[in-house]
Amino acid sequence: MLTELGTVQEIKKTYAVIKIQKSSACAHCSSRETCDISNKDTTIELINDLGAKEGDLVEIRIPEGTLLKASFLVYLLPVIALLAGAFSGKALADAMDINQTSASLAGGFLLMGIVFYLLIRQHRSEEYQKRYRPRMTRILNNP
Numbered sequence: 001m002l003t004e005l006g007t008v009q010e011i012k013k014t015y016a017v018i019k020i021q022k023s024s025a026c027a028h029c030s031s032r033e034t035c036d037i038s039n040k041d042t043t044i045e046l047i048n049d050l051g052a053k054e055g056d057l058v059e060i061r062i063p064e065g066t067l068l069k070a071s072f073l074v075y076l077l078p079v080i081a082l083l084a085g086a087f088s089g090k091a092l093a094d095a096m097d098i099n100q101t102s103a104s105l106a107g108g109f110l111l112m113g114i115v116f117y118l119l120i121r122q123h124r125s126e127e128y129q130k131r132y133r134p135r136m137t138r139i140l141n142n143p
Helices: 025-028 062-097 101-126 126-132
Strands: 002-012 015-020 044-048 057-062 135-141
Touching: 002 044, 002 126, 015 057, 057 062, 062 101, 062 126, 101 126
Parallel strands: none
Antiparallel strands: 002 015, 002 057, 015 044, 057 135
């Protein structure tokens, strides 16, 4: 399980806007001087089911398996769809005696677009929000 610490910056109804603190891994990283991530503050909006208040230090957890699965869905699945669509378009072009390049491009982008559409719909679903979103697990201090 991946764990990070953050400070509640703002409360919006049932959500908390949390500023993530740079992890200890950033301090030991050889790329910290040039890294765009380590030089910027990161904020995230999470469900405030612990009743945290502004200024509270909270622990945030992300299950490792869900992080890996979400990364696969967002990064690798569209590329697979692009390649599958391109090969399907080429096969269709051979069967219909049309330009292979155009059919491959159209097939690849069409299938990749469908996958992106489905991923966006899934991202908006309630089940996705419960499974993949980081969660506040505890309040470490109340200033």
